[in-house]
Amino acid sequence: MSGLAARRALVRWSWRMLRREWRQQTLVLALLTLAVAATVGGVSAVHSMVPLGDAARWGTANQAFTFEGLDARALEANTAALRRQFGTVDVIGRRYAPVPGSSDVVEFRAQDPRGAYGASMLALRQGRYPAGPGEVAVTASVARTFGLRLGSRLTLADDDREVVGMVENPNDLHDGFALVHPAHAGPLSTVTALVRSAEQNHSIPAAREDGYDWSMADQFADEQQVFAAVAALGAAAVAMVLVALVAAAGFAVVARRRRRRLGVLAAIGASRRQLGLVMLADGAMVGAVAAVAGAALGLLGWAAAVPYLETAVGARLDRSDVLPWWLIVTAMLLALGTATAAAWWPARTAARIPVALALSGRPSPPGPVRRSAVLASVLIVSGVACLAAADRENGPLVAAGTVATVLGVLATGPAVIRALAAAAGHAPVTVRLALRDLARHQARSGAALAAISLASGIAVTVIVVVTSAERTADAGNLSEHQLLITERGKRIRELVTVRSPGQLRALDTQVRRITAALDDPAVTALEMAVDPSEAPHPGRGGMENAWRHAVQVGDGARTARPGPLFVATPEILALYRLAPAPGTDVLTVRRGEIGLRLGIEEEPVANVQRIDVPAHSSAPTSLITSEGLRRRGWETMRAGWLVTTGAPLTSGQIADVHSAADTAGLQVEYRDGVNLQELRSLRTGATAAGAVMTLGVLAMTVGLIRAEAAGDLRILTAAGATATIRRVLTASTACALATGGVALGVCGAYLGLAAGFSTELDALLPPPVPHLLAVGIGVPLAAALAGWLLGGRQPSAPVHRSP
Structure with missing residues (x-):
């Protein structure tokens, strides 16, 4: 059989195995699907919400000139001067009327609904726009204040008008005003002239007769929109790494189940590359299904969440707005690459197993940790050096140092697994069995430990950085009081x-x-x-x-x-x-x-x-x-x-x-910046979120490990092992992984932060002990308790299927 035909046959066989064993891969598929859905929904939301600030004040203009206390002649002179300099000018006038019996005022806004730049600042909800001298349209807040509806009359400061419409500023739903026709507005307090120009020159010709205030919109709104979406995609990429580590453990379990079948393929002449192709194809198929399902779920979730997001941000969001499709496609490709990469190491390991060992079904002996320890040391030293040299100012060095440090810390997982097994020499036999079982399945245990350490490391980093920012209470423009x-x-x-x-x-x-x-x-x-x-x-x-x-x-x-x-x-x-x-x-x-x-x-x-x-x-x-x-x-x-x-x-x-x-x-x-009270809430939230995320990852990985050890549990149960022994096994596995993962996460987080703050180490002292203890001690205890409560169920009898 030719090489191409063989590869096709192996891919088809992998697809049939995926359809047959889909229940065993539900966890990985669900994780990837949710990650893609969150990425697509988050990117869409960020892309739609970022540019709302300037649009709420100036519509599509990028410069605004505000005049106060001008009569009609002076206003016309200034407007004419602006028109000669900028061409099109959109004028919006305002005056304020006091509310009887209250210190509040109502803004009467004179604006053309079809203005060249301000049209996007108006939307008609009911009725029509005012056109005559005695007509007005009001926003919902003004209508609630005065109990108005269509046909009612608004009387303020000897000005009586009929309500002919309900309007809003779609870019700022909290903007309350009463809209009048510009030709029938009366004396105005302020006048804002909106213009658009590529030049940042805000000088007015000498014909102007009075002072003014000048403002310019953000010239990089489009770039910020894309940058924010890319930043959301980058955050999702970090989450994808976490998912990949869990998925790697899942694919390792799948490879373990298929070992005898892969041994049969090797016995009939399949090469290592062809054996690895089976697992890589499995990962790619899982990633493709998750990418499509996740993208559809994310877009549907975004569309369903728009009304709630509008309330949260106080602005209308257009579902039909052009979404960053290239970013969405990138998120889908990221999921595909994540699943394929997660399957790569189990595929490589499965392809290198001797045929006799694969046919026997016995687990492979754990490999030496010397190579991974050397790699971890090189990555950590390189990462720390880059972070120290960057001093939080050189972006590329910070990115390279962060990636190298994280990968170096994660590469220490096998050594930690071995250390946990070695420390179990004097432990009770049940605990010793659980820890040595982790070392026996070192590859999947290392992936699980890496996932837990990454989750806890992110939480610890946020906690320490927020604590450092909280200590700068004397810096900034003002205090929180x-x-x-x-x-x-x-x-x-x-x-x-x-x-x-x-x-x-x-x-x-x-x-x-x-x-x-x-x-x-x-x-x-x-x-x-x-x-x-x-x-x-x-x-x-x-x-x-x-x-x-x-x-x-x-x-x-x-x-x-x-x-x-x-x-x-x-x-x-x-x-x-x-x-x-x-x-x-x-x-x-x-x-x-x-x-x-x-x-x-x-x-x-x-x-x-x-x-x-x-x-x-x-x-x-x-x-x-x-x-x-x-x-x-x-x-x-x-x-x-x-x-x-x-x-x-x-x-x-x-x-x-x-x-x-x-x-x-x-x-x-x-x-400026985040309020200190909000910083404290953020730190507490990061502690809780980190603990929940770590426990969630731990539950998934322990579930995979104990499911793979179901055969061993059946043997122990048949030999007389009680529910207490099964509980101790699960609790010991969960506690050991949580302890090692949290220790790695805390050490990695402080190592990277110490390198980044090498010139300002005082910013990291004293450490936030209560929050660190909540993660470092609370998570392992919670993991052990959850393992004890959920680990007593007797394993089900094996189901025999015909090949």
Whole structure:
């Protein structure tokens, strides 16, 4: 028989065996199917949700110019100037009407539903869009507030309109407003002109008559969309590695069952390559079935989950949106490759078994661990060297070091299995039998141990990294107890708006009302130093009524990144419990030579007092004393308000304050990145998820191992072994694998992290002992308990099938 014909015959035979033994491969097939489904669904969701941020504010535009307090003539002049520079301009106007008996306001939005750039920001749910002077369409939140429906009337601030439609912003379902026709909007508070241009030049021709705020959308939204989907695929690839390790154990069991059949093939002349082809074809077929079924399940799951995701993200998701098919195909190919790769080592082992040994049905003697130990040592040393050299900055080196370290740790599995068997010399006979059985089937036990160590290592890495991030509470812009409230659109480092005493009192009242619901809020007014020689020109508003530069502070090491310089008012000094020494000009947490900046000029300061307060970049950590102000002839001007709470701020509280401040024309700055409370929740969740994932992998692998040992259990039962002995066997197997896997995972995680943080080892100390104990001790105990409870069932009688 020719080589091609032989290969075809072997593949057909493998397919028939798969159809016959499909129950034995259900676990591997289910694992791969679920992995592909999760990958396809996750990639589709990430690809659809990432670009929603800018689309909610500007539709399809990429630049926005916002004007305040303009009359019709000035607005037309500015719009004409923009049109000459950019071509098409889409104008959206806004005004705000107070709600009687409440501090809330309603936004009246004047927008063309067919606007060139803002059309995607409007969707009609019921009725029609307003067209006449007495018509309005409202969102669901406004309708609920006033009990409106089609045909009702909305009366606010002497403005009475009939509700002719229900609308929404499909990119932001929390966006509440009342839509009016632009020709019948009345006086507008702000006007936003949307434009689109490839140039990042935001200058307006000299014809404009007033100040403006300019914003630009993310220029890399499409790239970020693809990058996020690829990142989701990368995370899925890591999960596929975990699945591959479990699948390798499953295929090892399948190869063990087929050993006599493979021995018969070898006896009639099949080559090693042809014998290996049988198992490789089996893995490829399992991967192909899982890829197709998983992709279909993932797409159906994505379509079914869209309504729930819309509620979670607050935006409409288009099921018909073009999905990244090349990524979905990549996920399917990844499953196919995973299954084939998982079958490769059992195929190689099965092909090398002597014919007589294969026909006898006895297990092969375990191979030497010297080669795997040498390979593990080389990989670990190389990985640690790459991570140390990368110092968390060189992406390719970090990736190479991580992969090498993980593979090196996983390659130590056979040595650990041997060590567990060697340590069982003085254990009870039942425990000794279970541990030595692991060593007797070293290949599948090593794959199971690798899967468990990878699952626990991922969890431990997340726990340690989150703990390290939690210790950086003094870094960042603000603490988790602080909010910084400033005027909307004004950057506190550059602009300070001129306010009259009456306006300041009104703003103080608004800030205290906005923050009243927080836990024990302390509101401290912040003043900044300004130079009277830089006095603003009188005008109607905008930048002409503000100092263009407030005084900033820089140090010798970071002169390119100056920070805000606040005034050491009695309130700030009391908040930080500070007492300036006589003759001090500046109190600061900065080190090095201090210089005060006004514009591009810098003045060195000699009379500096170092203070020990949290070094948050936006908080008042650099203060100029009244004596320092007097020496320079500078004045003070209100710049914002620092709100300090008694308990860490939650996401809900921040959202409420942010919404109320936005309505009042203010903006809120809070701690960048993840809230520390959320970090703690993430760490606890990682501990629980890691334990559950490790126990799940352990249950699957122990199930495979004990199922393969069913014949041995029948012999023991026939010899008089009780249910207690069977329970001890299963519990010992589970506990040994869990202990070895968790120990490998913890050691591997800390080895990689220590190499990555080699220049900042203090970030990893002290270790999160309670969470590590929950994984390191809790998982083996839970595994042993589960093995004891589930391992007492008597093995079923063997089923004889005709070949």
